[in-house]
Amino acid sequence: MDRYTHGHHESVLRSHAWRTAENSAGYLLDSLQPGMDLLDVGCGPGTITIDLAERVAPGRVVGIDSQSEVIARADELRQRREQANVTFSVGDVYALRFDDARFDVVHAHQLLQHLTRPIDALKEMYRVMRPGGILGVRDSDYAAFAWAPRDPRLERWMHLYHEVTRRNGAEADAGRHLLGWVQTAGFTDAMASSSTWTFADPEGRAWWGGSWADRVRLSSFADQALEYELADRDELDSLADAWKQWADKPDGFFAVLHGEVLARRPAIDP
Numbered sequence: 583m584d585r586y587t588h589g590h591h592e593s594v595l596r597s598h599a600w601r602t603a604e605n606s607a608g609y610l611l612d613s614l615q616p617g618m619d620l621l622d623v624g625c626g627p628g629t630i631t632i633d634l635a636e637r638v639a640p641g642r643v644v645g646i647d648s649q650s651e652v653i654a655r656a657d658e659l660r661q662r663r664e665q666a667n668v669t670f671s672v673g674d675v676y677a678l679r680f681d682d683a684r685f686d687v688v689h690a691h692q693l694l695q696h697l698t699r700p701i702d703a704l705k706e707m708y709r710v711m712r713p714g715g716i717l718g719v720r721d722s723d724y725a726a727f728a729w730a731p732r733d734p735r736l737e738r739w740m741h742l743y744h745e746v747t748r749r750n751g752a753e754a755d756a757g758r759h760l761l762g763w764v765q766t767a768g769f770t771d772a773m774a775s776s777s778t779w780t781f782a783d784p785e786g787r788a789w790w791g792g793s794w795a796d797r798v799r800l801s802s803f804a805d806q807a808l809e810y811e812l813a814d815r816d817e818l819d820s821l822a823d824a825w826k827q828w829a830d831k832p833d834g835f836f837a838v839l840h841g842e843v844l845a846r847r848p849a850i851d852p
């Protein structure tokens with residue numbers, strides 16, 4: 583079983599639950615039509631999934647995630663938003679419990695970067711797509727993140743993030759690799775683009791910097807950095823201070839680059 587770097591501490595879920603179809607799946611929206619059946623793989627707390635379900639209704643939407651606690655949270659949100667055409671269940675992207683050719687659209691946001699075998703995952707996503715169906719995948723690319731002002735502790739944070747994910751066999755810079763992975767998995771008509779999240783006003787800085795200040799101390803990322811002996815508690819505390827100080831700076835700027843790819847399962851398999 584792959585080891586998920588972030589885990590589901592409240593500081594991580596706070597960050598994931600901010601996501602919407604508009605801010606995280608804009609590249610896919612024009613391809614969606616009412617009536618399409620859609621699978622969201624690695625759906626996390628389900629905010630994007632439910633937005634997508636609104637757009638494809640009355641099509642049926644399924645969100646799956648390997649972690650039952652986050653699926654429970656997604657299901658609570660489904661009930662609160664009274665979204666009738668979506669269900670959530672526990673599942674593994676490497677062994678999807680669906681028949682072949684079941685979905686018109688398969689979507690995964692920020693999943694492939696956490697996997698040791700992203701191409702195998704894409705092949706499994708291909709299997710459950712109808713011929714001619716649409717794939718939408720988007721992942722961040724850590725090495726391409728840009729921020730100011732400079733702070734050596736934030737550079738250390740980036741280095742540590744790469745070290746921890748490498749130990750987990752995952753690719754933190756997945757955004758730039760998506761196009762190649764999708765091609766290798768056998769999809770056709772692949773179109774790559776990129777988009778960013780920017781945090782550069784007081785509210786955005788407080789939210790992003792506050793989330794990372796907690797994540798570097800309290801989430802699975804912190805536990806793994808300690809377990810792998812890549813950092814000690816004092817260093818994690820100092821990284822948290824760096825994030826808090828960055829969040830308080832009036833000139834603080836942070837841009838998160840994502841790669842994204844739209845592709846199709848060929849109408850006739852080669």
Ligand SMILES: C[S@@+](CC[C@H](N)C(=O)[O-])C[C@H]1O[C@@H](n2cnc3c(N)ncnc32)[C@H](O)[C@@H]1O
Pocket residue numbers: 584586588598599601606623624625626627628629630646647648649652673674675676690691692693696
């Ligand atoms: C970074 S989160 C993204 C969540 C959601 N897509 C979003 O963007 O808000 C990645 C999610 O993938 C899930 N995940 C990791 N490995 C998985 C696997 N093998 N199969 C299914 N889900 C997996 C994690 O539990 C986590 O909820």
